[in-house]
Amino acid sequence: MTKANAQSNDSQIKEYSTKKTLEQVITQQWEVNDLIFKTNKKIKDPFDKEVIAEVINPQLIVQKIPLFYNGNGEWIFRFSSSDVGKSTYKIVAPHLSFDGRKGEVIVQKNTKVDRHGSVVLKEEYPQHFFYEDGKHYFNLAFECDWLFALDYGKEELSKTKHLLKVLNDYKYNQVVMNVYSYDVKWKKDPKLGNHQEFEYGGREDIYPFLGSNSSPNYSSLNVDFFQHLDQVILEMHDHEIVSHLMIYVWNKGVNWPDMNTEADNLYYDYVIKRYQAFPNVVWDVSKEALLYGRATNEYISERIERTKALDAYNRLISVHDYGFCKRHPDEVDFISMQNWERALYQKMIDAKNEFKNKPIFNIEHGGYEEAPFQVFPGAYTNSEACLRRNYECIFAGGYTTYYWQGASWNVVIHNPFEQGEEFEKPHFDYFKHMANLFEKFNFENFEPLSWFNSSGYNLTNKKDGVVMMYTPKECQWIGVSKVIKQFDASEAKQLWFNTLTGEYSEEEPYNTAPFDFWYERPWKGEADVILIVKGLKEQKVN
Incomplete structure (x- = not known):
């Protein structure tokens, strides 16, 4: 193979044009590579052609990876791997000139410090997410449905890059996004009229099929649309941000083809073929999959089965519909929730207890932090109230x-911290503090022992000897004695964490007085805090 355009820039897919001789591609773990196979013959219905790369990895396991049509007579074999060593491939493409083409890919060990592979599950920690290299994945997501539209039609993804860098800086490691959305159906803030540079809804020049959303042509797909989306997801990969890719959305004005038609299947299959090689992809069949009467349980189940049949990389899959997940838990890899109820904590506990072998991910809890424009207020807009619901x-x-009204839907302020003082800024820093806290104290080792809750919420880490109690800013006292009785606390230390500033109080010996209501907790009335007791040991049995 002759390397045509192997870029050193992290935010470029390595591209290789192919010839008949067998040569090597050299890459690193989890890098994305496009091997391009071209035919000069005019092919009827090229998107329908089944073209497969049969890959044999260093462990001699066969992986059948579908190629996808990229226009102009090009089929792309998009490849990434966690397997260090030599893999070989053979192209199976009946009636195409490159049928039978062979090659080798040498995968070297990853050298990018913050790259850890795709998100996977571990049998020994069934309710948590991990990376392929074993590091815990603290799934901290940010909703940005219209991310695909920020720089559409432009060579430089300046807005996309800026926003992703900001999210990365604040420790968000996942974006919940749509492949495509058209426009919202609710009313828009009149103030937005003077700031159309932040409005991305209703654009007729963006559409995954030929034609436009108002005048669709379902006979074929718009390759330009997907080539742009490639660059968006690749830029996310460069920033180590997972694309939680919702393939459909029903309430954003999209003119979709009818269910189970050739056009519907063509679109869905193409998304799976084109994006499965990205290690930073997690599938979601549809946003609010069963809320709007368009889809059925049977249809969503068929889409999941379809995904698993096409996806050679076995990326995680779920459905943004708690009812579906409850009825079909064996079909999804993690349980997706959408719950606005006041008793959110209890609803999450109930789900965790019901589905003991799957992570619980609340994609939408009714907290939409206010922004310069009112986009969708939901149930909670105050920044501290939204933070509390996340905790x-x-x-x-x-x-x-986390949802911020300035970026979650059709309005996307990609550079909020570069706006004037009159623009209300998002509190991204609150969530950076959250991520830092649970990276320091190993979230994957904690369990919520809800029966030990007092005036706050408990997390207990028996493995590392740490107990946490979350308490609202209005609360004077929070008792942990019922939990601490499980441990030898003779050498334990306690400290407090400020959820708004990320500050820690000074460490001091654990306060053993069980009813010391007069003990002044720090930041009372100023911020929700977390009491941390560490240095706990197992009780010695006499």
Whole structure:
């Protein structure tokens, strides 16, 4: 193979044009490579052609990876791997000139410090997410449905890059996004009229099929649309941000083809073929999959089965519909929740107890932090109230998603911290503090012992000897004695964590007085805090 355009820039897919001789491609673990096979003959219905790369990895396991049509007579074999060593491949493409082409890929050990592979599950920690290299994945998501649209039609993804860098800096490691959305159906803030540079809804020049959303042509796909999406997801990969890719959305004005038609299947299959090689992809069949009467349980189940049949990389899959996940838990890899109820913590605990072998991920909990424009207020807009609901998800042992009205839907302010003082800024820093806390104290080793809750919420880490209790800023006292009785606390230390600033109080010996209501906790009335007791040991049995 002759390397045509192997870029050194991390945010470029390595591209290789092919010839008949057998040569090597050299790459690193989890890098994305495009091997391009071209025919000069005009092919009828090229998107329908089944073209496969039969890959044999160093462990002699066969992987059948579908190629996808990229226009202009090009089929792309998109490849990434966690397996260090030599893999060989053979192209199976009946009636195409490159049928039978062979090659080798040498995969070297990853050298990118913050790259850890795709998100996977571990049998010994069934309710947590991990990377392929074994590191825990603290799934901290950010909703940005219109991310695909920020720089559409432009060579430089300047807005996309800026926003992703900001998210990366603040420790968000997942974006919940749509492959495509058209526009919202609710009313828009009149103030937005003077700031159309942040409006991405209703654009007729963006559509995954030929034609436009208003005048669709379902006969074929718009390759330009997907080539742009490639660059967006690749840029996310460069920033080590997972694309939680919702393939459909029903309430954003999209003119979809009818269910199970050739056009519907063509679109769905193409998404799976084109994006499965990205290690930073997690599948979601549809946002709010069963809320709007368009889809059925049977249809969603068939889409999941379809995904698993096509996806040679076995990326994780779920459905943004708790009812479906409850009825079909064996079909999804993790349980997706959407719950606005006041008793959010208890609902998360109930889900964790019901599905003991799967992670619980609350994608949408009704907290949509306010922005310069009112986009969708939901149930909670105050920044501290939104933060508290995210902590309720975390202290129930689940994972969570943060929404800011300035970026979650059709309005995307990609550079909020470069705006003037009149623009209300998002509190991204609150979530950076959260991520830092649970990276320091190993979230994967904690369990919510809800029966030990007092005036707050408990997480207990028996492995590392740490107990946490979350308490609202209005609360004077929080008791942990019921939990600490499980341990030898003779050498334990306690400290407090400020959820708004990320500050820790000074460490001091654990306070053993069980009813010391007069003990002044720090930051009372200023911030929700977390009491951390560490240095706990197993009780010695006499």
